[in-house]
Amino acid sequence: MSAFAWTAAVSLAAWLWLLLCQGFFWRTDIRLPRREDPDVWPSVCVVVPARDEAAVLPASLPSLLAQDYPGRAEIFLVDDGSSDGTGDLARELARTHGGLPLTVDSPGEPPAGWTGKLWAVRHGIGLARARGPEYLLLTDADIAHAPGSLRELVAAAGTGGFDVVSQMARLRVESVWERLVVPAFVYFFAQLYPFRRIGGERTRTAAAAGGCVLLRAETAERARIPDAIRHAVIDDVALARAVKGGGGRIWLGLAERVDSVRPYPRLHDLWRMVSRSAYAQLRHNPLLLLGTVLGLALVYLVPPVALIAGAAGGDTTAALVGGLAWLVMTGTYVPMLRYYRQPLLLAPLLPFTAFIYLLMTVDSAVQHYRGRGAAWKGRTYARPDAVPDEHAL
Template sequence: MGDTARVSAFAWTAAASLAAWLWLLLCQGFFWRTDVRLPRRAEPGDWPAVCVVVPARDEAEVLPASLPSLLAQDYPGRAEIFLVDDGSTDGTGELARELARAGGLPLTVSSPGEPPPGWTGKLWAVRHGIALARAREPEYLLLTDADIAHAPDSLRQSVAAARTGGFDVVSQMARLRVESLWERLVVPAFVYFFAQLYPFRRIGGKGTRTAAAAGGCVLLRADTAERARIPDAIRHAVIDDVALARAVKGGGGRVWLGLAEGVDSVRPYPRLGDLWRMVSRSAYAQLRHSPLLLAGTVAGLVLVYLVPPAASLLGLVAGDPATALLGGAAWLVMTGTYLPMLRYYGQPLWLAPLLPFTAFLYLLMTVDSAVQHYRGRGAAWKGRTYARPDTIGEEG
C-alpha cells in the first residue's frame, strides 16, 4: 500500500508539471516564439535628432569591436554620441577618442566621477550622459552598452519603429555571443527564461501591465525620460532596464521589446564562472531580496524543469508507466518550446532536451546570489558592490 501511494504521489507530481507546461505553452503570451522582431515601418518624413549615451567602465577590451559600429551609423538625421567613462582604469576614454579619429558621428567623451551614495555606477553615468545630451535638444535618446555592436542601419530602424509605431521605448534584446560550450548551454536559455518572465507580446500590447526592456539597446523619447524622471527615479536599480520600462509604462508610455537583428553583444563569457557571475550578480535582486520569493522560485524551477526528466526516469525504473508517460510528456513540451530559441541562436537542436540541466544551473546561481547578498557582497560588478537595489515602488 505504501509503495502504491508513493508511486501515485510521483504520478500526481508529474501531472502537475505537465499541467504547468501546458499553461506556459498556451497562456504565457506565447513566450517561446521568436518572431517578435523590430517592426518594419515606413520611414518617417523627417528624421528626429538623436543622442546616443554609452556608459563605459573598463571596456577597452570590447570597445574596438563595438564603438566603430556606432560611429558608422547610417542615420539621415542629426545624431551624436556621448561616451561616459565611468572611472575606468584601462584607458577606455583614451581608446574611445582614438577610435573616433577615423571619422563618423561626433563623439564626446566625458566622466562624471564616482557615483554618490544611492546610485549605481551605470545609472550615474547614464544621468551624466543624458544631461550632456539635453543641451543638444534631441527627440530621442539611445541608451546602449559599451559591448554592443550595431548594424549600420540599427539606429535608423529603431527610430522608424518608434516614430511611426507611437512607442516611447523601443528596445532590442541584443544577440549574445554563443561560441564556447558553456555559452551554448547557458546563453540561449538565459534569453528563453527572460522571455518566459516577460513575454514580449504582452510588453508591446496596449493596456498591458507587463513591462521590461533590454539594457543593451534602449531607444527612449527624451520628453518621456524627463516625465518619468529617468534615471533619477530608478537610481538604485541593479536591473535598470526592467525598472526603466516599468517607470515609463507606469506613466502611461508605450514600450516595445523584441529580439534583435543587427544588434549583437561582443562580450565573451567563455567559462562557466563568467556566466555564473553574470546571472548571480542580479538574480536575487530580481526576487526583491525576498526569502519567500526565493523559496517559491526554487520550488517552481524544480516542479517545472527538474520533475519531468526525474519522473520519466523514475517511472521507467520503478515500472510506473503513468509517471513515466506524464513526465515524458512534460519534458517533450519543454523541449519543443526551447527549439525556436536554439534556432534563433543557430545552435544544434539536440541541446533542447538538456534544458533541465541548464535550469538546474540557474537554480544554483539564484541560490548563490541570495547567499552572496546575506554575506554582504550584494550585486558586484567591475569592482563595485551594491548591497540592495531599489525598486520603482520605493521611490519617493
C-alpha cells in the same frame, strides 16, 4: 496514481499552461515592428556608459560611429571610473574611424543610492540635453550595431508611436558553456516577460533590454529617467516600468542587427553575469527565493526525473506523464535554439541548464547575505530598501 505520478501531472499541467497562456513566450518572431521613414528625421543622442571596457570597445564603438543615419546624431561615451584606459581608447577610435561626433566625459564616483551605470547614464543624458535631441539611444559598451540599426529603431518608434523601442541583443554563443547557457538566458527572460504582452497597452508587463533602448527624450524627462530608478540593479526592467507606469508605450523584441561582443567563455563568467542580479530580481525576498527554487524544480526537474525514475521503478504513469512534460518543454525551447543557430540536440538538455540557473539564483542570495551581492566591476550595491530616499528627507 502514485504521489510521484501526481507530481509529474502537476508539472505537465504547468507546461501546458506555459505553452498556451503565457503570451506565447517561446515564439521568436517578435522583431522590429512596421516602420516607415519620416519626412524629417529626428535628432538622436547616443549615450554609452562604459567602465573598464577597453577589451570590447574596438569591436563595438566603430559600429556606432559608422551609423548611417539621415538626421543629426551624436555619441556621448561616459567613462565610469575606468582603470584600463577606456576613455583614451574611445577618443583614439573616433580619430581613426571618424563618423558621428563623439564626446567622452566622466561623472566621477556615483553618490550613495546610485548604481554606477545609472549615474553614468544620468551624466550622459545631461550632456545630451544641451543638444535638444528628440530621442536618446541608451546602449551598452559591448553592443555592436549594424550600419542601419539607429535608422530602423527611430523609424519603428515614430511609425508605431512608441516611447521606448528596445531590442534584446543577440549574445555571443561560441564556447561550450555559452551554447548551453546563453540561449536559455533569453528563453527564461521571455518566459518572465513575454514580448507580446509588453507591447500591449492594457497589460502591466513591462521590460526592456538594457543593451539597446531607444527612448523618447520627452518621455525620459517626464518619467524622471534615470533619477526615478537610480538604485535599480536591473535597470532596464525598472526603466520600462517607469515609462509604462506613466502611460508610455513600449516595445521589446529580439534583434537581428544588434549583437553583444562580450565573451563569456567559462561557466564562471556566465555564473557572475547571472548571480550578480538574480536575487535582486526576487526583490531580496527569501519567500520569493524559496518559491522560485521550488517552481524551477517542479517545472524543469520533475519531468526528466519522473521519466527516468518511473521507467526504472515500474511506475508507468509517472514515466509517461513525465516524458510528455519533458517533450513539451523541449518543444518550447527549439525556436530559441534556432534563433541562435544552435544544434537542436541541445533542447532536451534544458532541465540541466535550468538546474544551473537554480544554483546561480541560490548563490546570488548567499552572496547577498554575505555582503557581496549585486557586485559588478568592483562595486557592491545595497538592497533598494536600504537606500535612503532623497525625496523623503
